[in-house]
Every structure is written in structure tokens, then in C-alpha cells.
Amino acid sequence: MSQFPMLKTGAAAQYPLERESRRGVRVMRFLDGSEQRYAARKERRRWVVRVDQLDEREAAALSEFARRYFETLERFAFTDPADGSVHPQCVLEGERQTVLAGGEWRFGTTLVIAAEEG
Helix, strand or coil: CEECCCCCCCCCCCCCCEEEEECCEEEEECCCCCEEEEECCCCEEEEEEEEEEECHHHHHHHHHHHHHHHHHCCCEEEECCCCCCEEEEEEECCCCCCCEECCCCCEEEEEEEEEECC
16 A cells, blocks of 8 residues: 655645544434434545645655556555544545646645545
């Protein structure tokens, strides 16, 4: 299984980092008006990783990782930059990835990573 590439600083993302966690819930209503709630789906985590001011090597590594992922759709491991937890069943959302170039040390991209927790 592949690992999401780290930046040369050792980080997987830059600030600000968008992170969310969702879980589907079902509600069962009883005749007396009371309710019972329970999880209907596994928890789903999602990160919006925006990186900029990358050098050519970092931009190329992210671009190659995304290209390889979109060709194979193979899941990968991602380390949450906020708490250091590793999520082994991740996917990239979207259909493609674009690296923007604005000059030396001016490469940037945005990737959306999603993980379904067991």
C-alpha cells in the first residue's frame, strides 16, 4: 500500500487544514414519541489539503502520486497532520489533480482526501 507523500519539512499539509468527520445516523421513533438513534454508516473523515510555495521536487512528487492514484484507484495511507493518526484506507476525491506553477518556489495544488473508518 502506498503512503501519501510528505513535504520536505516532514509535514503532509500546510495551514490552514480543513478536516471533517461525518457519521450517518438513523432515528427510530416509537409510538410513545421517544426516539432511539444509532450509527447507520461507518465514520467518514475528509481532509482538504492545500499546499503552496512548493519546490519543483515536492510538486512533482504530489503530481506523480495523484497521477498514479487516478490510474489505479488503489487506496493509500494518510497521516492526519492534526493528530498524527494513520488512516490506511484513503482515496482522493475528484477526477484529477492540477499543479499550478507561478515561478520558482511557487508551485501549489489542492487535494481532497477521504477515509472510511472501520
